[in-house]
Amino acid sequence: MSEGSQGVNPQDASLSGSRKLIRNPISLIGLALAAVAFANIVLLVLIDVLASHPSPYIGILAYMVAPAILVVGLVLVPSGMLYERRRRLHAVGVPPHFPRLDLNNPAQRSTVAFVLSFVVMFSLISAVGSYQAYEFTDSVQFCGQLCHTVMYPEFTAYQASPHARVACVDCHVGSGASWYVKSKLSGARQVYYTALGTYPRPIPTPVQNLRPAQQTCEQCHWPKKFWGAQLKTFTHFGSDEQNTPRVIRLLIKTGGGDPSLGQAGEGIHWHMNIANKITYFATDEQRQVIPWVHMEDAQGHVTEYATKDNPPTQEQIDKASKRRMDCIDCHNRPSHIYTPPDLSVDRGITGLSIDATLPFIKQQGVQVLTADYKTSDEAQKAIAENIDKFYRDKYPQIASSKADSIKGSIVELQRIYRTTFFPYMKVNWKTHPNNIGHFYYQGCFRCHDGNHVSKDGKVISKDCNSCHTVIDQVEGGTHVAQIPAQTFKHPVDLGDMTAVNCSDCHSGGVGP
Numbered sequence: 429m430s431e432g433s434q435g436v437n438p439q440d441a442s443l444s445g446s447r448k449l450i451r452n453p454i455s456l457i458g459l460a461l462a463a464v465a466f467a468n469i470v471l472l473v474l475i476d477v478l479a480s481h482p483s484p485y486i487g488i489l490a491y492m493v494a495p496a497i498l499v500v501g502l503v504l505v506p507s508g509m510l511y512e513r514r515r516r517l518h519a520v521g522v523p524p525h526f527p528r529l530d531l532n533n534p535a536q537r538s539t540v541a542f543v544l545s546f547v548v549m550f551s552l553i554s555a556v557g558s559y560q561a562y563e564f565t566d567s568v569q570f571c572g573q574l575c576h577t578v579m580y581p582e583f584t585a586y587q588a589s590p591h592a593r594v595a596c597v598d599c600h601v602g603s604g605a606s607w608y609v610k611s612k613l614s615g616a617r618q619v620y621y622t623a624l625g626t627y628p629r630p631i632p633t634p635v636q637n638l639r640p641a642q643q644t645c646e647q648c649h650w651p652k653k654f655w656g657a658q659l660k661t662f663t664h665f666g667s668d669e670q671n672t673p674r675v676i677r678l679l680i681k682t683g684g685g686d687p688s689l690g691q692a693g694e695g696i697h698w699h700m701n702i703a704n705k706i707t708y709f710a711t712d713e714q715r716q717v718i719p720w721v722h723m724e725d726a727q728g729h730v731t732e733y734a735t736k737d738n739p740p741t742q743e744q745i746d747k748a749s750k751r752r753m754d755c756i757d758c759h760n761r762p763s764h765i766y767t768p769p770d771l772s773v774d775r776g777i778t779g780l781s782i783d784a785t786l787p788f789i790k791q792q793g794v795q796v797l798t799a800d801y802k803t804s805d806e807a808q809k810a811i812a813e814n815i816d817k818f819y820r821d822k823y824p825q826i827a828s829s830k831a832d833s834i835k836g837s838i839v840e841l842q843r844i845y846r847t848t849f850f851p852y853m854k855v856n857w858k859t860h861p862n863n864i865g866h867f868y869y870q871g872c873f874r875c876h877d878g879n880h881v882s883k884d885g886k887v888i889s890k891d892c893n894s895c896h897t898v899i900d901q902v903e904g905g906t907h908v909a910q911i912p913a914q915t916f917k918h919p920v921d922l923g924d925m926t927a928v929n930c931s932d933c934h935s936g937g938v939g940p
């Protein structure tokens with residue numbers, strides 16, 4: 429230092445004394461802030477990397493809050509120095525606008541080298557940091573866990589879905605900068621609503637500005653993929669004393685196909701997505717009531733279907749905002765599936781966590797699940813009390829001989845409630861219809877109800893064998909429908925099955 433100071437004039441001396449310049453309150457505060465923030469970043473990043481289940485808050489602290497403080501600190505240091513320099517120069521009375529740099533001066537040289545290498549290092553670190561921040565705001569934790577009460581239903585359902593390992597953003601944002609910015613802007617609005625507690629409950633669905641399926645689902649599943657037919661087994665239990673098991677095996681004709689690969693186009697995907705362009709409009713927000721459907725086939729022939737009862741007027745058709753059918757119109761719950769309690773209890777019994785030998789357990793289980801509760805805690809208590817009481821009052825012997833299996837069934841019913849009912853957000857299976865199939869909701873029958881006809885008399889088919897074939901049906905221990913019978917035998921005779929709507933009786937709650 430002393431060597432460097434020798435040959436310089438007083439002005440330069442005051443500048444090369446830059447180490448002293450830093451000794452001003454603003455810069456010192458800045459330095460302290462930066463040092464603390466930096467230490468925190470190192471520590472938090474270590475935790476984030478090493479912990480097997482880091483809390484989502486770690487990410488927000490490590491990649492967003494601490495770096496912001498670091499930047500503020502680092503801006504304060506030179507600002508304080510500039511201010512200090514001005515002040516000193518004013519005192520001397522000779523104010524050159526910029527410091528004179530002399531790289532022949534070893535002290536200045538090392539200062540410049542130090543500053544330059546610091547700038548390079550800091551830019552590198554902050555580049556990594558902003559990439560981490562970008563990754564973090566796209567992570568499942570950020571979307572699903574950070575605002576836990578708001579997204580809790582979606583996040584819980586997601587974790588039990590086939591897409592539990594697909595990131596939220598792969599369906600909700602997709603790739604590309606413009607959708608990233610769009611989603612973060614709408615996200616910022618949501619954070620604001622959340623802070624004020626004014627968010628809607630439940631969060632409205634369908635998502636109006638969901639990115640088109642071509643840019644999300646079709647990045648992983650492509651429409652022409654040939655799925656063939658899929659054998660699915662549906663197991664239900666009656667609401668009688670024996671909880672009579674009823675098993676249906678359906679061959680669902682998913683199909684698809686690309687003729688150039690030597691596969692005949694066939695099945696649900698082929699007709700709906702590839703060979704035909706289908707457009708429709710709905711009269712309700714949730715797209716459940718569809719009075720008008722427009723179909724254009726590969727040759728360009730157009731057919732328009734409208735409901736026979738209560739058809740829409742031409743003016744309504746012209747005015748309505750129409751939607752081109754895509755994956756989401758059938759697969760609207762690929763990830764957030766709020767299973768109807770009827771089905772949850774059936775699955776509990778099939779999975780042996782609810783004991784099928786307990787009389788009326790199916791009926792009682794659905795009943796306690798669907799009662800009206802203000803909070804999840806209230807439900808947990810009521811489920812235990814009511815099931816216990818039912819067996820103590822009606823089957824005192826079983827209540828004592830099968831105490832353990834009653835307890836186990838209660839635990840499972842409580843779990844079902846916790847993972848499919850969200851009173852705080854007003855979410856349950858009724859608020860979020862699933863459009864695949866037609867059993868608990870109208871689903872395919874929104875159009876395939878036999879009531880949508882064209883001017884020349886064509887009907888959107890409700891033929892029971894157009895989408896699937898019954899392979900087998902077991903009631904109790906007996907096969908009631910089997911190939912070659914190929915028809916579904918309803919447990920209660922309803923006459924012509926094409927004249928009924930399943931969900932009129934099968935509400936997914938109390939009832940058949």
Ligand code: HEC
Nearest residue numbers: 571572582586591594595596599633634635760762763764
């Ligand atoms: C496999 C794709 C997929 C994944 C993964 C996914 N979602 Fe969704 N999400 C959807 C679809 C499809 C809808 C409903 C679309 C419709 O009906 O308009 C939806 C709807 C929503 C809704 C609106 C309310 C509702 O239930 O309809 C919220 C909130 C939501 N998702 C949050 C999330 C969060 C948080 C994650 C990650 C934890 C996530 N989503 C992961 C596809 C996905």
Ligand code: HEC
Nearest residue numbers: 590591594598599641644645646647648649755756759762
């Ligand atoms: C990041 C890739 C990815 C994206 C995006 C994606 N999926 Fe999937 N999807 C998968 C994988 C992987 C599976 C298989 C999961 C398994 O069987 O464990 C799957 C399975 C499915 C299944 C079969 C479910 C079942 O019950 O077995 C359907 C239906 C489906 N996806 C529809 C969709 C729809 C609709 C979207 C858009 C909203 C979508 N997927 C977006 C990767 C993706």
Ligand code: HEC
Nearest residue numbers: 645646649650651655658680682696700701754755758864
């Ligand atoms: C007309 C309604 C409809 C449309 C539109 C539709 N699907 Fe499907 N898809 C089905 C049905 C029905 C099944 C049979 C599975 C079931 O019943 O759960 C199915 C099955 C699937 C499966 C699982 C196949 C298997 O064998 O496991 C995937 C994946 C899938 N669809 C993806 C898509 C994608 C991606 C799109 C959009 C390009 C799409 N679907 C459009 C009705 C539809």
Ligand code: HEC
Nearest residue numbers: 695696699708721723758864865871872874875889894895
């Ligand atoms: C928005 C209305 C709409 C919905 C919802 C809908 N479809 Fe369709 N579907 C149509 C139309 C229109 C046609 C073509 C009818 C024709 O051939 O003129 C069609 C044709 C089909 C065909 C070919 C039928 C045949 O006889 O060739 C299958 C299979 C099919 N749909 C399955 C499904 C399944 C499965 C669902 C539910 C997951 C579903 N559709 C939901 C409108 C709909």
Ligand code: HEC
Nearest residue numbers: 662676864865866867872876889890891892895916925926
């Ligand atoms: C437009 C296509 C379509 C038509 C028409 C149709 N189904 Fe289905 N059906 C489906 C699909 C898709 C599923 C599978 C849903 C799923 O994967 O959960 C299904 C499921 C079922 C199931 C099993 C339900 C369960 O969850 O246990 C039965 C039973 C059934 N259909 C009977 C019928 C009968 C009876 C008819 C005639 C009135 C009929 N279907 C007409 C598409 C159709």
Ligand code: HEC
Nearest residue numbers: 664665666667668674918919920925928929930932933940
């Ligand atoms: C008029 C009312 C009514 C209609 C409409 C109706 N069902 Fe049912 N369904 C019943 C009754 C009652 C039972 C017997 C319930 C029991 O024993 O617990 C039943 C039982 C069933 C079962 C056995 C599963 C169970 O939970 O016990 C299946 C599967 C079924 N129906 C499918 C269908 C399908 C598919 C349709 C539409 C094509 C349909 N039902 C329409 C009244 C109806």
